[in-house]
Every structure is written in structure tokens, then in C-alpha cells.
Amino acid sequence: MRHPIHRRTLLRGALGLAGLSLSQRLSLGALISEDELADAGTLVILQLSGGNDGLSTVIPFADDAYAAARRSTRFAQDEVLGLDDYLGLHPELQHIRSEFESGRAAIVQGVGYSNPNRSHFKSMDIWHSASPDGRAVKSGWVGRLSEALSTTGYNPERVVHIGGSLPYSLHSKSSPAVSFVQPDNYRWVGNEPEMNDVADQLGSDSNSESSGGAIGHLRGVMRDAAASSRRIRSAAAQYETHVDYPGGELARSLRTAAALIKSELGCRVVSLEQTGFDTHQGQRVVHTRLMSQLDAALRAFQADLAGSAAGRKTVILAFSEFGRRIVENGSNGTDHGTAGPMFLLGPSVSGGLHGAHPSLTDRDGDDLIFHTDFRSVYATVIEKHFGVDSAGVLGGSYAQLPLLG
Amino acid sequence: MASSKVRTPFIMLKSIHAALGTNLYCPGLLVAVLAAGSLSALTPSPSSRLGHDEIEGTIRWDARSAEHLLNRAGFGASSEEIAGTVEAGLEATVKKLIERAKEGDLPFFAQRLSPRDGLMREERMEAKSMEMDAATFKEDNFEMIKELRDRDGEQLDRFLNWWVTRMRRGDNPLGERMTLFWHGWFTSSYRDVKSSFEMIEQNKVFRTYGLGKFRELVVGIAKDPAMLEYLDNDSNRRKRPNENFARELMELFTLGEGNYTEQDVKEAARAFTGWRDKHGKFEFVERLHDRRKKTVLGQTGKFGGEEVIGILLEQEACSRYLAKRMIGYFEGVEPNEGRLEDYARFLMATEYDIAQVLEKLFLDPEFYRDEVVGTRIAGPLDFLVGSTRRLMIEPPARAIRLGSAALGQRLLDPPNVRGWEGGEAWVTTGTLMMRSNLVGSYLGLVDTREELSDRDRAMRALRRANWGPNLNFSALLERADIVRDAEIVEYMLESLFAVPPTAESRAVAMNFLESVRAEAGLGDGELLDAGEDSELWLRRLAHIVLSLPEANLN
Numbered sequence: 001m002r003h004p005i006h007r008r009t010l011l012r013g014a015l016g017l018a019g020l021s022l023s024q025r026l027s028l029g030a031l032i033s034e035d036e037l038a039d040a041g042t043l044v045i046l047q048l049s050g051g052n053d054g055l056s057t058v059i060p061f062a063d064d065a066y067a068a069a070r071r072s073t074r075f076a077q078d079e080v081l082g083l084d085d086y087l088g089l090h091p092e093l094q095h096i097r098s099e100f101e102s103g104r105a106a107i108v109q110g111v112g113y114s115n116p117n118r119s120h121f122k123s124m125d126i127w128h129s130a131s132p133d134g135r136a137v138k139s140g141w142v143g144r145l146s147e148a149l150s151t152t153g154y155n156p157e158r159v160v161h162i163g164g165s166l167p168y169s170l171h172s173k174s175s176p177a178v179s180f181v182q183p184d185n186y187r188w189v190g191n192e193p194e195m196n197d198v199a200d201q202l203g204s205d206s207n208s209e210s211s212g213g214a215i216g217h218l219r220g221v222m223r224d225a226a227a228s229s230r231r232i233r234s235a236a237a238q239y240e241t242h243v244d245y246p247g248g249e250l251a252r253s254l255r256t257a258a259a260l261i262k263s264e265l266g267c268r269v270v271s272l273e274q275t276g277f278d279t280h281q282g283q284r285v286v287h288t289r290l291m292s293q294l295d296a297a298l299r300a301f302q303a304d305l306a307g308s309a310a311g312r313k314t315v316i317l318a319f320s321e322f323g324r325r326i327v328e329n330g331s332n333g334t335d336h337g338t339a340g341p342m343f344l345l346g347p348s349v350s351g352g353l354h355g356a357h358p359s360l361t362d363r364d365g366d367d368l369i370f371h372t373d374f375r376s377v378y379a380t381v382i383e384k385h386f387g388v389d390s391a392g393v394l395g396g397s398y399a400q401l402p403l404l405g
Numbered sequence: 406m407a408s409s410k411v412r413t414p415f416i417m418l419k420s421i422h423a424a425l426g427t428n429l430y431c432p433g434l435l436v437a438v439l440a441a442g443s444l445s446a447l448t449p450s451p452s453s454r455l456g457h458d459e460i461e462g463t464i465r466w467d468a469r470s471a472e473h474l475l476n477r478a479g480f481g482a483s484s485e486e487i488a489g490t491v492e493a494g495l496e497a498t499v500k501k502l503i504e505r506a507k508e509g510d511l512p513f514f515a516q517r518l519s520p521r522d523g524l525m526r527e528e529r530m531e532a533k534s535m536e537m538d539a540a541t542f543k544e545d546n547f548e549m550i551k552e553l554r555d556r557d558g559e560q561l562d563r564f565l566n567w568w569v570t571r572m573r574r575g576d577n578p579l580g581e582r583m584t585l586f587w588h589g590w591f592t593s594s595y596r597d598v599k600s601s602f603e604m605i606e607q608n609k610v611f612r613t614y615g616l617g618k619f620r621e622l623v624v625g626i627a628k629d630p631a632m633l634e635y636l637d638n639d640s641n642r643r644k645r646p647n648e649n650f651a652r653e654l655m656e657l658f659t660l661g662e663g664n665y666t667e668q669d670v671k672e673a674a675r676a677f678t679g680w681r682d683k684h685g686k687f688e689f690v691e692r693l694h695d696r697r698k699k700t701v702l703g704q705t706g707k708f709g710g711e712e713v714i715g716i717l718l719e720q721e722a723c724s725r726y727l728a729k730r731m732i733g734y735f736e737g738v739e740p741n742e743g744r745l746e747d748y749a750r751f752l753m754a755t756e757y758d759i760a761q762v763l764e765k766l767f768l769d770p771e772f773y774r775d776e777v778v779g780t781r782i783a784g785p786l787d788f789l790v791g792s793t794r795r796l797m798i799e800p801p802a803r804a805i806r807l808g809s810a811a812l813g814q815r816l817l818d819p820p821n822v823r824g825w826e827g828g829e830a831w832v833t834t835g836t837l838m839m840r841s842n843l844v845g846s847y848l849g850l851v852d853t854r855e856e857l858s859d860r861d862r863a864m865r866a867l868r869r870a871n872w873g874p875n876l877n878f879s880a881l882l883e884r885a886d887i888v889r890d891a892e893i894v895e896y897m898l899e900s901l902f903a904v905p906p907t908a909e910s911r912a913v914a915m916n917f918l919e920s921v922r923a924e925a926g927l928g929d930g931e932l933l934d935a936g937e938d939s940e941l942w943l944r945r946l947a948h949i950v951l952s953l954p955e956a957n958l959n
Contacts, residue, residue, distance in 0.1 A: 121821030135826070156834075165813055165820075166833050173829075180835040185861070189842045190850045194917055194949045201909045202954075214782050215907075217829050218837070218954035225834035 041313030041348070042261045043385055044254075045142070045271045047167060048294075050278030051120065052320035054340035054368070056287050057093070058107055058357070062086045065326075065360035072332040073283050083107075087357060092291040095299035096343070103351035105343065106403050108377055110358040112339035112370025116322065120278070120336070123321040128169035130375050130394050135168060137395070141378055142269055143172025144393045145386065149268055150175045156224040157231065160260060161271040162253040170271060176221070177271070178228040183236035183256050187229050199226030235263040243304040250274045251297035258304040261314055268386070277320060283333040302345065315385055315404065316345040319374065327366045339370035342377055348385075348405050376401055463770045466495045473778045474767060476903050476959040477735050478502055479578025481791030484900040486575075499767045503760050506580035507616050513567050515605035519557040520550045521634075522600050523684030561601035562803070565816055568608070569802040569809075572790045579763070580612065585786070586734060587611040588816070589824035591626045591658060593635035595817045602685050603631035604817050619727065619757035623658065623714050630682035636822070639682045641674060643695040648674040653822055655717065661729075664722035665702065672699040676713040718757060724749035727757065735766060737781030737828075744771060779904030782831050783959040785812035785840075791959060792844050792951055795901050798874040800847045801866055808843040808863035812836050832957060841952035848944050849873045878943035879933050889930045890918040893943070897950045903959040910953045917949055918942070 053073070060066045061077045062085060080088025081097040089097050099105035115132065117123045125134030130141035139147075146159045159170055161179035170177040180186035188195040202219045239259035245251045250272065257270045274294060279286050298316070305311030323340030339358050358368040375398040379390035384404035391397045464470060471490040475482040479502070482490070490498050517524060525546070537545070572581045588611060595604050607629050614622035626632050627650070633639045638650035651674035655665045679694030680687070699708045701716050708716070717723055728748035732740040740748065748762065755761045766772055783791060786809050793800060806816060813836060819825055832840075845851040846867055882888065887896050894914040898906045921942045922932055933939045950956065 178834040190845045
């Protein structure tokens with residue numbers, strides 16, 4: 001049984017409810033247009049933080065150079081979930097393999113950028129800002145996408161991050177994301193009525209935009225917090241699903257994401273993070289556990305999404321800041337490397353392997369050489385999924401890939 | 406005048422005298438209210454006392470400017486500390502802040518506990534001599550590493566609690582401020598360094614040289630084991646130079662981007678070859694050092710690292726970079742060209758004497774202009790430490806630092822080598838609410854068992870400590886005869902905000918008191934007559950006030 005609260009229902013309800021203040025009605029009235037809602041397909045961005053070992057995710061089991069480079073982290077042909085006679089998925093990625101077989105999982109191989117940076121932070125900044133200059137560009141690519149989408153009106157939940165610190169990709173001065181760790185904690189405790197009162201007053205005078213500077217920014221955040229807290233919490237609290245999610249942070253966050261998407265709050269991007277991929281030591285056990293959590297959480301999430309139209313329009317994009325070194329280090333782990341695979345999942349995805357596996361012998365020192373710029377994947381998603389001009393968002397044109405139907 | 410005003414709460418004077426521009430100060434009253442709390446180290450001796458509203462130069466020295474100084478040079482202050490500072494006068498206060506910071510404190514005693522500190526070597530030798538079989542050795546080794554890591558993490562926790570306690574107590578406000586400032590400038594992260602001993606030693610470098618000559622600080626950091634690890638200079642060798650440190654030294658520590666070439670980075674890197682970390686001690690390894698000629702920023706010679714640092718500090722770009730970043734940090738906005746030039750020249754003239762430049766800044770009328778005062782978004786530590794200082798409560802340091810971490814500022818774990826970004830990035834919808842909830846829990850209003858998830862580590866720290874605030878607003882207000890709604894609201898807004906409140910905020914606070922009074926059937930002026938309920942209402946009012954947008958500015 002599912003009871004998603006639809007924004008349309010909220011709108012109808014709001015106009016008929018005498019209990020709402022004028023400003024509440026005004027702010028609800030200024031919400032996203034029905035147009036944005038009608039096409040709304042959500043992009044779920046899953047960040048695998050720490051540098052996922054691509055070679056243990058999409059495994060070139062038949063490559064002698066792989067066998068030579070990997071001892072403790074090696075998977076043999078009879079262990080992997082075969083994709084073809086050269087490649088196989090990590091044994092735990094059973095759901096992703098079945099999606100792959102059904103043509104709903106795209107694996108983009110050899111993704112990276114030139115002059116690879118092996119610092120987690122700097123490389124993540126490059127992925128987030130979609131620029132080699134990182135944060136110097138002052139905004140994230142999702143932030144700029146959100147700005148491009150924001151012509152449709154006030155919609156604080158357009159971009160939502162579920163988790164601790166906000167990824168820089170979502171950063172935007174004019175169209176900031178909302179973020180929370182757990183929906184039930186996304187509220188003021190002990191002073192909520194008063195805070196909502198304040199936010200209402202701020203909401204009603206925000207049209208004048210009289211207050212700039214830091215106080216203006218804080219008022220904007222407070223207004224977004226109050227508006228989104230009510231909607232996000234009620235969407236999450238009232239959400240019921242027949243799908244059994246596994247335990248763990250990632251699955252919990254994905255369940256919340258499903259609640260938001262199916263409630264049609266107008267979320268265009270939901271961002272989440274799975275951490276722990278920095279496997280310098282004893283990688284096999286740690287990475288296998290991560291793969292298992294990832295696969296089980298995605299299995300539940302996708303089963304959940306399949307039950308609704310909004311869910312079926314959702315695309316999942318998974319990336320990591322870099323892959324890892326081809327050759328293992330001395331402590332049964334791997335060090336920071338370069339190119340790695342990206343994953344796209346969903347009914348509208350053109351499944352299959354995109355691009356060749358990067359060569360393990362024609363390489364840069366102990367590192368793989370990328371052949372596909374990550375911004376090509378972004379450009380494809382921006383154009384095909386959102387119908388937005390990607391050059392404007394990415395600050396340049398990148399070849400699109402046949403990833404989305 | 407004094408006798409007729411004897412019942413006027415001194416805290417309210419801050420806004421009244423600001424509005425009237427008159428001296429309404431009344432020392433007798435101050436003593437009465439001060440009895441509620443302890444005197445801070447900043448409270449002046451009577452001889453240093455200047456008139457409350459005296460204007461020194463063109464700076465209007467009043468409660469607002471005094472609070473501004475204490476917010477930026479320290480971590481905020483209670484109303485009584487502000488009153489004492491106003492009384493002490495601007496110059497005496499700045500002098501005292503600087504002298505106290507230069508005096509320093511007894512350092513935290515740190516032990517080498519991490520596997521990175523070289524503790525494993527003896528064990529390895531022993532295992533070898535005992536001809537232990539490989540499997541047993543591996544198992545033993547693994548156990549030992551795990552135990553050492555745990556103990557190292559515990560030492561780190563103790564140190565962080567010590568540090569945050571120092572910020573909260575405010576015995577040496579400027580010293581702690583500068584330690585945090587330099588930690589954000591010469592960043593290193595425990596996550597990478599993996600030795601609490603080295604991180605604590607690095608902190609000591611900031612404490613030792615943080616108010617001295619910048620050159621000594623830069624040299625100290627260049628030789629600092631944690632930094633040698635963090636920016637990989639430990640593996641910077643003659644045959645395979647590692648440019649990481651040399652690059653950041655120029656880009657982030659001294660010159661700023663655009664003021665050097667790639668070739669300068671390469672050449673400078675060679676000068677630092679052979680500078681290594683030997684288990685927490687600096688070591689110069691002659692055979693790994695490149696003794697050939699280097700050309701850095703136009704100068705050629707067989708330079709070593711210290712000489713390169715000397716060359717960097719000779720650059721006008723360095724003095725400008727330092728001036729720009731320091732003023733930007735303390736004022737929240739970058740200086741105009743005229744001031745930048747002035748401060749850069751001053752730095753050159755004083756051989757980069759940090760104490761002198763701080764003194765110049767804190768006595769600069771521009772530091773007190775409207776564009777600067779109360780316009781900066783408070784970072785997590787500024788907000789949390791500052792709020793507890795204004796409330797005069799002292800929650801467990803652990804709950805403050807874990808709260809700060811949840812809000813995006815985890816000490817000894819900056820997001821990257823550039824340190825914390827600061828400004829608007831500090832506040833998101835989620836962290837704005839979390840700030841409110843943390844303060845609510847410090848005020849004992851948020852039930853840490855029931856209301857928020859037990860995954861919140863700061864809340865768990867409070868619960869474990871059986872935390873409840875030692876607060877008695879009702880007695881404090883009663884004593885000062887602050888009883889009517891408008892006076893109480895004014896008291897709260899004045900003592901908890903660093904900026905004048907907006908009309909909306911005042912209205913929200915007034916509405917709250919009116920509604921609780923109405924519910925209890927009490928008239929205006931009777932709010933303090935309801936015993937425990939009164940205290941609860943006042944705490945809730947403080948919570949509301951600290952959750953408003955203005956509470957996040959300082």
C-alpha cells in the first residue's frame with residue numbers, strides 16, 4: 001500500500017484550507033509550474049566517495065595483466081558475474097547484472113579527465129564543478145543545472161541532498177539545494193511553531209528582496225528550510241511501500257529518495273553518498289561489503305520506483321572521484337588512481353557497455369588512461385534527461401553519448 | 406543621573422545609549438549583575454578604566470564595537486564581559502588580548518601512540534629475533550596496529566576537548582582565535598597524517614609562532630612533521646622531487662595563485678628535497694637533498710628550503726596575499742586597494758610581525774565600520790562556542806566539537822588543503838535547523854533521548870554526560886528588575902545577538918512571551934512569578950532567539 005502525497009493534492013488542499021496563512025498560500029501558489037511537474041524525471045546522483053576501485057567493479061577477468069597486477073583483490077572467471085568473455089561484474093552486483101541483461105543498465109568505461117588529480121578533494125572538486133579549476137568556478141554543475149531549471153518558479157525541493165555535508169556539485173548562489181540527514185530530524189525541535197512563524201513572515205516579504213547580504217541569504221535558507229521541512233517530512237512520514245529495504249545508511253536514504261520522487265514534490269535531482277571506498281588496506285573484504293550494500297540498496301530502490309510513473313522516469317547516475325591504481329600496494333589494497341567506470345540505471349537508459357575497457361598494458365605508469373570525459377556523461381544527462389542546453393551548464397560543449405533513449 | 410537610573414538593567418544600556426549617544430553607564434549596577442557569573446580574564450583593573458562611551462580616535466567605543474572586537478578576536482562574549490571591555494577601553498583591551506596571546510599557555514602533553522610514530526619497529530625487530538612464523542607475526546601485528554590506532558584516536562579526542570574547552574573558557578581569546586586561524590591556513594588533516602602526536606605538535610607550532618614573525622611560522626611549518634606528511638614533502642627526494650609542498654607553499658601559504666610560475670614550483674621543490682619526518686621529528690637527509698643551483702622568482706643560488714622561504718617573503722605579492730587574507734578573515738570582506746597597500750607595506754616594514762598587524766587592525770576605524778560589524782556568517786565553532794559564551798553555560802567540549810563537525814567544521818579535519826571555505830557555504834537548510842537543535846540541547850530543551858535520533862553524536866555526548874545547563878534566567882532577571890515582556894525580549898536579543906535585531910525577530914519574541922503569559926493568565930510584568938515555568942519560558946525564549954537568522958551573524 002502506498003500513499004504518496006502528490007503536489008497537486010497539496011496545491012488543491014492548500015487553496016481550500018482556511019488554516020493556512022496568507023503567506024503560506026502565496027508561497028504555495030508560486031510553486032513550480034505544472035509543465036515542470038509533467039515532464040519531471042528525477043536524476044538520482046549517487047556519489048561513491050573515496051575512489052571506487054573500477055577494476056574490482058567491472059572486472060577484466062580474462063586479462064593476464066589484471067591477474068598479474070592483482071593478487072589479494074583478484075576475482076577469477078568463475079567468481080565474477082560475466083558480461084562478456086573479457087569482463088564481469090563484481091560477484092555482489094547481482095541486481096545490476098540483471099538490469100544490464102534487461103538493457104536498463106549502462107556501464108560507461110574509462111571515464112576520467114586529462115591531468116588526473118589524485119587528491120580526493122581536488123578530484124572531487126573537478127567532478128563537482130565540472131571544471132579543472134574546481135571551486136574557483138564558484139558553482140557546481142548541478143547548481144548551474146538547477147539555475148537553468150529555476151525559471152519555472154520557487155521550488156525549494158528542486159535539488160535535494162540526503163546526507164551530511166552538501167556536495168559542491170549542488171552549490172549555487174541563486175538556486176541552492178536543500179539538505180538533511182534524516183527526514184524525521186529535518187525540523188526544528190522545541191521551537192517549531194515559532195520558527196515556522198518567522199519563516200512565514202520572511203516568506204511574505206521576500207518578494208521585495210530588500211534584504212541582501214548575509215542576512216538576506218540566511219532568511220532565504222530559513223524560508224527554504226521551513227517550506228521543505230514540512231513537505232519532506234510529511235512525504236517521508238506518510239510513505240508506505242511494499243518493498244523491503246535492507247538495513248544501512250544508503251538503503252535508508254534511498255527509501256527516502258523514493259518517497260520524495262513518488263510523492264511528486266518536484267525534486268529534479270536527489271543526491272546521495274556512499275562512503276568508504278578509499279581502500280588502501282585489506283580492500284577485498286571492505287570493497288565486497290560496499291558492493292553488496294550498494295547492490296541490495298539499489299535493488300530495493302528500483303523495485304520501489306517501478307511501481308509509479310514518476311519512479312519509472314527516474315535515472316540513477318553513479319560516479320566516484322577516481323579509480324584506483326592497477327597494481328596493488330603492499331597492504332592488500334590499492335592506492336589512488338585515475339579512470340573508472342560510471343553507471344546509469346533506469347528504464348530510459350540505453351543499457352550495455354559504452355566504450356572499451358581501458359587497456360591494462362598501454363597505461364600511464366601504474367594507472368589507466370581515460371578515454372571518455374566525465375562531462376560527456378553530464379552533457380548527455382543534461383540534454384536528454386532535462387532538455388537543457390548543456391554547453392551553458394558545463395561552460396563548453398562535450399560530445400554526447402548514446403546513454404539515454 | 407546614576408541614582409535615578411539605578412533600576413535600569415545595564416544590559417539594555419547597550420541599545421539605549423547607542424540610540425541616544427549618551428553615557429548612561431552605571432558601575433554600581435554592574436557589580437550587582439556580575440554576581441551571577443564569574444569575571445572573565447578580560448575584566449579590567451580599575452586604573453585602566455576609560456569612560457564607557459569614550460570615543461578613541463574616530464572609533465566609537467561602545468558595547469557594539471567591544472562585542473565586535475571580542476567576536477572577531479575571540480569567540481564571543483557574555484554581556485558582562487562586554488561591559489567590562491567597554492569599561493577597559495579599546496587600547497587597553499587590544500593590548501591585553503595581544504599580551505595574553507603572546508604569553509601563551511602550558512602546552513598539551515602528547516605521546517607517540519600511532520603506528521605511524523615508529524612504535525612498531527622495535528616489535529618487528531623482536532619478532533624477527535624470535536623467529537616468529539609469518540602468520541603469527543601478521544596476526545600479532547594486526548592486533549597491535551588496531552590497539553595503537555584506538556589509543557591514538559583517544560589521545561586525539563582528549564586534545565580536541567582540551568582545545569575546544571580553551572575556546573569556550575576564553576582565558577586567552579586571541580591565542581585560541583589565532584590557533585584556529587593558522588590551522589585553517591596551514592591545513593593538515595588527521596585523516597592523512599594519522600598521528601595524533603604529529604597533529605598536536607603542529608598545533609603547538611601555531612601556538613608558539615602564531616603571533617610572532619611570519620617567517621618563523623612558515624619555517625616552523627615547513628619543518629613540521631605533520632605538514633611534511635600531509636603535503637608529501639617526506640617523499641621529496643633529489644632524484645624524484647615531489648612538488649606538492651612547494652606548490653601549496655606558494656599558492657596557499659605565501660604568494661597566492663598567479664604570482665609564480667610552474668618553473669618556480671619545480672625549482673623550489675628541489676630546495677626542500679631531503680626534508681623528512683622521522684617519527685614526529687624533523688630530519689634533514691643530506692644525501693636526498695639537491696644541492697645544485699635553483700632559480701626561484703628570479704634569484705639564483707644553491708638554495709635550501711629556508712632560503713627559498715626568505716625569497717618568497719621578500720615578494721610584494723606575499724605581503725599583499727597575507728594582508729588580503731588576514732583582513733578578509735577578520736572583517737569578512739576583502740579590503741579595498743588603499744588599505745591592502747597600506748597593510749602590505751606595514752607587513753614589510755615590520756618583517757611580517759603578526760602581533761603588530763593585529764594591533765593595527767583592531768585599532769583601525771575601518772575594522773569597526775558598518776559594512777563589517779555583525780555582517781559575517783558565523784562558522785560552526787563561532788556559532789556554538791559563541792552561543793554558549795553568551796548564555797554563560799558550559800556544555801561538554803565533546804558535544805560542542807561533535808556539533809561543530811556535524812555542521813561542517815571538524816577540527817583537524819579540514820575539507821581540503823585550502824581549509825574551510827566559510828561564508829555562506831556554512832549554512833544549508835539542514836545545518837540551519839541543526840544549529841537551532843544543538844543550542845536547544847545545550848539549553849536542556851531538546852530531549853536527547855526522545856526527540857532526535859541517537860545517531861546524532863553530539864546529542865549522545867550530552868546524554869552520556871547527563872547534561873543540564875547551570876542557568877537561572879529568572880533569578881538573573883529578577884535581580885536586575887527586568888520583568889516586563891519588552892524588557893525581557895530586549896535583554897535576550899541584546900545578550901544573544903551580535904547585531905541589532907530585525908523587527909520580525911523582535912515581534913516573534915514578543916509574541917512568544919505574550920502567548921505563554923496569556924495561557925498562564927499572567928499580566929505583563931508577572932512572567933517571572935510562575936516559578937519553574939518562568940525559567941522554562943525564558944530558556945525557550947533564548948532558544949527561539951538563537952534560532953533566528955541574526956543569531957548566525959557575528
